[in-house]
Amino acid sequence: MVDITGIGVVSPHGDDPDRMFAALMRGESAVRPVFPELARPAAAATVAFDESRWFSRLQLAGVDRVSQLAVAAASLAVDDAGALDADPERVGVYVGCGMGGAAALEAAYAAGLRGKRMPPLTVPAFMPNAAAAHVAMRQRVHGPVLTYSIACASSAVALAEAARAVRRGDVDVAIAGGAEALIVPGVVSAWQGLQTLATFADGQAARACKPFDAERNGFVLGEGAAFVVLESSARAQRRGARVHARLAGSAFGCDATHLTKPDPAGQQRTLHAALADAGVAAHEVGYCNAHGTATPIGDAVESAALHAVWGDAIEQLWVSSTKALHGHLLGAAGALEAVITILALREQQLPPNAHCDKPDPRCALRLVLQPSRPAHGVRVAISSSFAFGGSNAVLVFTRA
Helix, strand or coil: CEEEEEEEEEECCECCHHHHHHHHHCCCCCEEEECCCCCCCEEEECCCCCHHHCCCCCCCCCCCHHHHHHHHHHHHHHHHHCCCCCCHHHEEEEEECCCCCHHHHHHHHHHHHCCCCCCCCHHHHHCCCHHHHHHHHHHCCCCCEEEECECECHHHHHHHHHHHHHHHCCCCEEEEEEEECCCCHHHHHHHHHHCCECCCCCCCHHHCCCCCECCCCCECEECEEEEEEEEEHHHHHHCCCCCCEEEEEEEEEECCCCCCCCCHHHHHHHHHHHHHHHCCCHHHCCEEECCCCCCHHHHHHHHHHHHHHHHHHHHHCEEECCHHHHCECHHHHHHHHHHHHHHHHHHCEECCCCCCCCECCCCCCEECCCCCEECCCCCEEEEEEECCCCEEEEEEEEEC
16 A cells, blocks of 8 residues: 655645645635736736745756745655655656746746847756756655656646555655646736636636536636655554555546547546546545536536446535635646645545535535535545546545
């Protein structure tokens, strides 16, 4: 078995996992209006981040915000895990990142358009594997250092691959997670052009994202990073580590039908495969941290897939999407939502599916509609990530 012995976050709700979880349980939204200069109103969940806590001014040269967030969250996870005493060649870093250094790239474009000198470290700042490389350098990791860029499934796949590496004995310890920092005007405008971002009335930005609500109209972007430390149960027991939860199984698959439109059959296949890998039946799963982006088609497809896999047991499955409160972190979404799922199991509390005033009868899920709901003995939970490109990833966690 693979244990989670360390957790670190730099999230829109702060960098303390327990305080973050408490804020989510209260239903506190971190979504705020951004970039008033844009033609259309935009909202996002941003991180209050003090880079000087983690980097000197000299170290910051050529280090994009996405890598800064990753270094901080990974460091917090390692600190939380305690004395790992691992051979650096037997430690791996597995990172999901969907868009790389968005701020560096935007600054480079702006400089070029104004005829100014291009920042010389633009390429190493925006390359997608920069975050993983900086984590490895900070932690002195000499084992595999890998980056997964699979849109919204990036960091879920990173966690799954890390757990498999531990299970196979490829590494003794894995530092796995994701980071994304794309709240810049150009990226937000691009997502608005795709017409997937939520629209909202004045003063209603915090409630813009409404997963599974009958009046949902899209998601809001978020930024941040989340990492976990993974090791075998035997190793964790030998060193007396605190175990937050276990990553019992996972699966990935592809719809292979459409670049942006999800397919219920593809999600069903991945859900079935993840449960089989974990050796659990659907009726044993008590909670699903859903992908739940609050798009009209996305939530309906995910609901159909859950109904198909759970059958009559769907009435016993609690479901919520926490994106309503922390935004959609794209490449880092899977890791942050995995951490939230881990904390839900550990604390035996289920985070709410916020802002769902009129549940869509076409979804018909057992949504967590009230804050601070006890988990009532939930021992198995899943976290789903369904990405552009048709890539699906599902993680299965069990209570320690």
